[in-house]
Amino acid sequence: MKKEYTMLKRNGISFFTAALLTLLIASCGKDEPLSPYVPDDSGDFKYKITGLKDTSLERTGEVRYLIAVEKEQGQAQSVTLSTEGLPKGMEVLFEPVNGEKASYNTTIIIKNTRVPEGVHKINIRGASITTGISNYYINVNVLPYTNAAIGLVGTFTETGQCSKTGNVNDNVNIVADEIVKNRIHIKGLFSGVMTNEIYADINPADKTLTIPSQVVNDLTYKGDGTYDDDKLVINYTMNGDVINNSCSSTLARN
Missing domain, CATH: 2.60.40.10 (Immunoglobulins)
Structure with missing residues (x-):
């Protein structure tokens, strides 16, 4: 009888140990979700x-x-x-x-x-x-700008005087060139017509600009000037079969 009791006791311990090991193995490797931290609602906010x-x-x-x-x-x-x-x-x-x-x-x-x-x-x-x-x-x-042309983008009003046609008072629009660094396009210079577009190269080191010789709508434009954040002061010529004009203008940011 003592021998049988001892064996039952041992078998009981073995069964309990096996069950415990099975439970541990089953739960091993499974991440239990963590409850989010919720601060105490008591006290001053x-x-x-x-x-x-x-x-x-x-x-x-x-x-x-x-x-x-x-x-x-x-x-x-x-x-x-x-x-x-x-x-x-x-x-x-x-x-x-x-x-x-x-x-x-x-x-x-x-x-x-x-x-x-x-x-x-x-x-x-x-x-x-x-x-x-x-x-x-x-x-x-x-x-500083990596492309100074970005700083001149916007709408401006051109006011000035031309040798043949008198006063200038037109709206212009300045955009940055999509490819050439430090190059702007001035739309509407002299005329206010946005399809009348010339380009100018700017030098951020001394805040100057150059309008290279270029033909737009049968007129040859050329000029130079200075600029800051809010205005451009330019002198330019327009030469063609009918018009030969020289203008001094200020483009003020709207």
Whole structure:
């Protein structure tokens, strides 16, 4: 009887051990899903903005990246984002600008339009009903143009005087050449007709431009001048069978 009891005891232990091993083997290698961390709703509402970073872009251009408004504690509230201290020509957008309740992700978009070169420190502000305003700061390094023609794109008004035809007052449009660096196309010069298009090469080192000799609508154009962000001052000639004109004009940005 003792022998049989011993064998049953051993068999029981063996059965229990085998069952335990089977359970361990079955569960081995399976990743159990982790429950998301949910901050405690007690206490005053607190949050933080994460993901903000210094960045660089050209005088005209755009940068975007993802940031997060994260609740740290308390009952969730809406947090609205805004900016302060932007230089002329810089715009900062958030998509979305606020969430119904923190936490939420948003895209920050920094857009430059002829912004002065250099490092600009800008203030990213978060605001909620109970916490007021929280300030975060990033540096935006504005770089020179790799293609200076981009800085002259836009609509302008040409005003000036021509030797044969008198006053000039026309709308013109400037676009960057799609292939040649530092080359612009001036549409509507002298006439306001957008199909009347000449090209000019610009030198960003000394802010000068040259209109090489070119034939457009049976007229030969040639000239030179200077430019800055908001205007071009040019002297040019137009020669043809009927018109022989020399003009001095200022193209002012609209």
